Amino acid sequence: MYDAPNLETRVTQTNTKITARGVQVYYGDKQALQDVDVDILDNTVTAFIGPSGCGKSTFLRCLNRMNDTISNARVEGEILLDGENIYDKRVDPVQLRAKVGMVFQKPNPFPKSIYDNVAYGPKIHGLTRSKAELDEIVESSLRKAALWKEVKDRLGEAGTGLSGGQQQRLCIARAVATAPEVLLMDEPCSALDPIATAQVEELIDELRASFSVVIVTHSMQQAARVSQKTAFFHLGNLVEYGDTSHIFTNPSDPRTESYITGRIG
Amino acid sequence: MTDATSSQVPAAAPSPARSSLLTQSALMKKRNAAEARFKAYGVAAICVSLSVLAIMLWTIFSDGVSAFKQASLTFPVTLDADALDPKGNRERAEMMRVTTIGYTKLLNAQLLAHLEARGISTEGVSDKDVAAFISRDTPARLRDMVLEQPELLGQTITVEGFATGRIDGYIKGRVTRDTAALDTNISVAQLDLADRMQDEGILDTKFNWGFLTNPDASDQRPEAAGLGVALIGSAYMMALVVIMVLPLGVAASIYLEEFAPRNRWTDLIEVNISNLAAVPSIVYGILGLAIFINFAKFPQSSPLVGALVLTLMTLPTIIIATRAAIRAVPPSIRDAALGVGASKMQTVFHHVLPLAAPGILTGTILGLASALGETAPLLLIGMVAFVANYPAGPLDGGVLDPATALPVQVYSWASRSDPAFIERSAGAIIVLLAFLVTMNIIAIILRRRFERRW
Numbered sequence A: 001m002y003d004a005p006n007l008e009t010r011v012t013q014t015n016t017k018i019t020a021r022g023v024q025v026y027y028g029d030k031q032a033l034q035d036v037d038v039d040i041l042d043n044t045v046t047a048f049i050g051p052s053g054c055g056k057s058t059f060l061r062c063l064n065r066m067n068d069t070i071s072n073a074r075v076e077g078e079i080l081l082d083g084e085n086i087y088d089k090r091v092d093p094v095q096l097r098a099k100v101g102m103v104f105q106k107p108n109p110f111p112k113s114i115y116d117n118v119a120y121g122p123k124i125h126g127l128t129r130s131k132a133e134l135d136e137i138v139e140s141s142l143r144k145a146a147l148w149k150e151v152k153d154r155l156g157e158a159g160t161g162l163s164g165g166q167q168q169r170l171c172i173a174r175a176v177a178t179a180p181e182v183l184l185m186d187e188p189c190s191a192l193d194p195i196a197t198a199q200v201e202e203l204i205d206e207l208r209a210s211f212s213v214v215i216v217t218h219s220m221q222q223a224a225r226v227s228q229k230t231a232f233f234h235l236g237n238l239v240e241y242g243d244t245s246h247i248f249t250n251p252s253d254p255r256t257e258s259y260i261t262g263r264i265g
Numbered sequence B: 001m002t003d004a005t006s007s008q009v010p011a012a013a014p015s016p017a018r019s020s021l022l023t024q025s026a027l028m029k030k031r032n033a034a035e036a037r038f039k040a041y042g043v044a045a046i047c048v049s050l051s052v053l054a055i056m057l058w059t060i061f062s063d064g065v066s067a068f069k070q071a072s073l074t075f076p077v078t079l080d081a082d083a084l085d086p087k088g089n090r091e092r093a094e095m096m097r098v099t100t101i102g103y104t105k106l107l108n109a110q111l112l113a114h115l116e117a118r119g120i121s122t123e124g125v126s127d128k129d130v131a132a133f134i135s136r137d138t139p140a141r142l143r144d145m146v147l148e149q150p151e152l153l154g155q156t157i158t159v160e161g162f163a164t165g166r167i168d169g170y171i172k173g174r175v176t177r178d179t180a181a182l183d184t185n186i187s188v189a190q191l192d193l194a195d196r197m198q199d200e201g202i203l204d205t206k207f208n209w210g211f212l213t214n215p216d217a218s219d220q221r222p223e224a225a226g227l228g229v230a231l232i233g234s235a236y237m238m239a240l241v242v243i244m245v246l247p248l249g250v251a252a253s254i255y256l257e258e259f260a261p262r263n264r265w266t267d268l269i270e271v272n273i274s275n276l277a278a279v280p281s282i283v284y285g286i287l288g289l290a291i292f293i294n295f296a297k298f299p300q301s302s303p304l305v306g307a308l309v310l311t312l313m314t315l316p317t318i319i320i321a322t323r324a325a326i327r328a329v330p331p332s333i334r335d336a337a338l339g340v341g342a343s344k345m346q347t348v349f350h351h352v353l354p355l356a357a358p359g360i361l362t363g364t365i366l367g368l369a370s371a372l373g374e375t376a377p378l379l380l381i382g383m384v385a386f387v388a389n390y391p392a393g394p395l396d397g398g399v400l401d402p403a404t405a406l407p408v409q410v411y412s413w414a415s416r417s418d419p420a421f422i423e424r425s426a427g428a429i430i431v432l433l434a435f436l437v438t439m440n441i442i443a444i445i446l447r448r449r450f451e452r453r454w
């Protein structure tokens, strides 16, 4: 039915990185997510798919407590990172976000130079001791984000002056630079051309070696290509979660099947 | 041709109603007409405001520019040692005994002697009326000079001093022979003498730096009055207002915008800030009088109290402008900073504030401009007083010395009777405008520097 090119990708690691139990999210009185239970594995790419407005971004933002910044958002339930509840009163979300990096749906580089964009995270977290080390991190992060070749001669120019796709890769480099344990990516490729998309997908696969990646995507092909685990959301519910190969070839829920087939035809 | 082309398109429905792009439809014409009308309104509005501005500037400048020039008398004076130092011991204390009256007599006599020597007829003008040419300011200055440098006694020096306001007015065209005939302070014969003295170069108009540097002067000598004290007072106040209002306003705005929870209390504060921005400025003057002068016992007429009152007055404006500037920073920038693990404070200071800085500066400069031009609250705290001494330097507690401010000086001169003061009032407005333009230029330069970074 659907020929996923990457079906042989096996889940090599089974350590659970993030455990979510009974997560409910409300925006004011409106419930956006109901009873989400999911185990996100380490060294694994997990894809969140589902129709627009089903709560993918909402759940992603729960994982690094970015929902704290929305005044009327309320999260219930438990989310454990390496067994520690990130919604515990003692957890400082700032410290959490250094471990759980994020790339947003819309590219949002700082209105500073390309270099400063990437160097900002390492600087505030004190990851480097010298300028040379910082230069090193900036270069390797930009290389990982497949942007180095395009910008290496103009690191001092404004990050906002790049094209949309380049900006998104800059944001990826910025997230990678802080060496997070989990990287959350909200439709990172929606502004990219096929070549850049392929590069980013390659990057995601590389990143898997060092940390857990969660990616929201509207492209079934992308989900199939890059992820080992897939979660299908619908109307605020986590309908189905399992191995990507399983979800795409043999979904157990009719909603999953109709979504996958409906979108791909 | 058109027919041929359209008939060659068989696929399109051969609707006769298909309109050509070359002719405008009735609806399109209507829309274009509406747009043209709107543009015309806009141009008319701009023309009206520009012409009002032009008229205003023209009246101010035509009335005020003359205040920067002043008629002066130049003639040699032999400083008679016997008259000015009767004891002959050059002791300062002794010399102080000779008041300005003594110097006036000396100057009067010397002017008469000079006129005679130059062969200028003083026909029809009494000696007293010739003496009336010399401003009362001149003997006072000469006395200060002699007390300062007693070695000048016995020498002949060239004295340059103001002519009185009426003579100045005659040279500037404010006083004519017709008005002089009705004026008890000046006679037509004096004007004739002024003409002759002008021909001989004794009477001359020069650029009057004294207008910018002198303190205010009494009603008897408008020619000596200047803006020195008012300029210092305004400069002190603006500096103090910036120092006080920027940290307060920016801190309050950041807290309210980024940190404060949204609840009934913050709503209440918000409403109150908006209301405070609309409170008439004189109310702040009453508040300042009650709190800073009557309760805290700060000195009256001091720039410090003025600045405190103006700070209170501009604070709401600046908070409103700063909050708007902070709110205009796209939320995605905050998300980005928080997303890489910046704390809230780092997010604000590293990313939000630099982006809001141009807006904050614009708001601040608007607030300062209104503070600079504010008169009413300063009247209430006594800054309208006649201040003849310069306040001390800023580090010597000058902000506690009595001073006036530019708009107050405009007001107090405009309310005096002598036309020479009215002219100076218009001149002071020009200085006020120049002060304002300078402040705006500084703000624009600063803003450019913030904006040009990206």
Ligand SMILES: Nc1ncnc2c1ncn2[C@@H]1O[C@H](COP(=O)(O)OP(=O)(O)OP(=O)(O)O)[C@@H](O)[C@H]1O
Residues within 6 Å of the ligand: A027, A032, A050, A051, A052, A053, A054, A055, A056, A057, A058, A059, A070
């Ligand atoms: N800040 C907010 N305030 C109120 N409701 C919100 C807010 N953000 C999201 N929602 C609502 O929550 C639901 C889930 O939104 P979410 O952004 O998670 O969808 P999504 O799955 O990411 O969609 P898309 O694929 O279009 O990005 C939607 O119904 C949306 O209207």
Ligand SMILES: [Mg+2]
Residues within 6 Å of the ligand: A056, A057, A058, A105, A186
């Ligand atoms: Mg989304």
